[in-house]
Amino acid sequence: MVKLITVERAKKEIQRLQHFIDLVESYESDTLNKWIIKEYAYTNSIKKVVEKANSESFTVKGEPLSREYAVSVINGKANDELHRILRRGYRLKIKPNKRKY
Secondary structure, rough: OOOOOHHHHHHHHHHHHHHHHHHHHHOOOOOHHHHHHHHHHHHHHHHHHHHHHHOOOOEEEEEEEEEEEEHHHHHOOOOOOHHHHHHHHHHHHHHHHHHHO
16 A cells, blocks of 8 residues: 655655665774675675675685674674674564564
8 A cells, every 4th residue: 555645755755765875885894894884775685795895805814704794793683884784784684584483
């Protein structure tokens, strides 16, 4: 069911989206974990993050970046606002899959 939109609701949505864009574009990716968070914000795909990390030869303890490591970073304790937003979105995204098992 589609909700009707009002001008005020549209303005709030624009502000929310602009805040997210500003957070992502100004995010310092000075560690591998922060790089994973930033790339996930751009792609919203763990698979694409892992593929890009491996194409750029990023390693974790000498091993290529694994999907499990990327998921543990996204699902881990959030230390900043962007990470908190992405973790909440990731958990909502995978929640329907958990009910199938």
